[in-house]
Amino acid sequence: MSDTDNQWYFDLATGVVSQGKAGNWTDRMGPYATKAEARDALALAAERTRQADEYDEAGKDDYDKA
DSSP states (O other), X not given: OOGGGGSEXXXXXXXXXXXXXXXXXXXXXXXXXXXXXXXXXXXXXXXXXXXXXXXXXXXXXXXXXX
């Protein structure tokens, strides 16, 4: 059993949380260390997106200064 077989994944198409790579890779989010993290995948992604947007809006990602 590989390490990814022990990880947890969230299937966007079905909303099912599974251990190991099940389903179509285009619908799979993960890997996550725990079943709870996989179950909360959409909330986690939304929070990470909010944080990234906040970072961008603060001007901390200014490529003109390179």
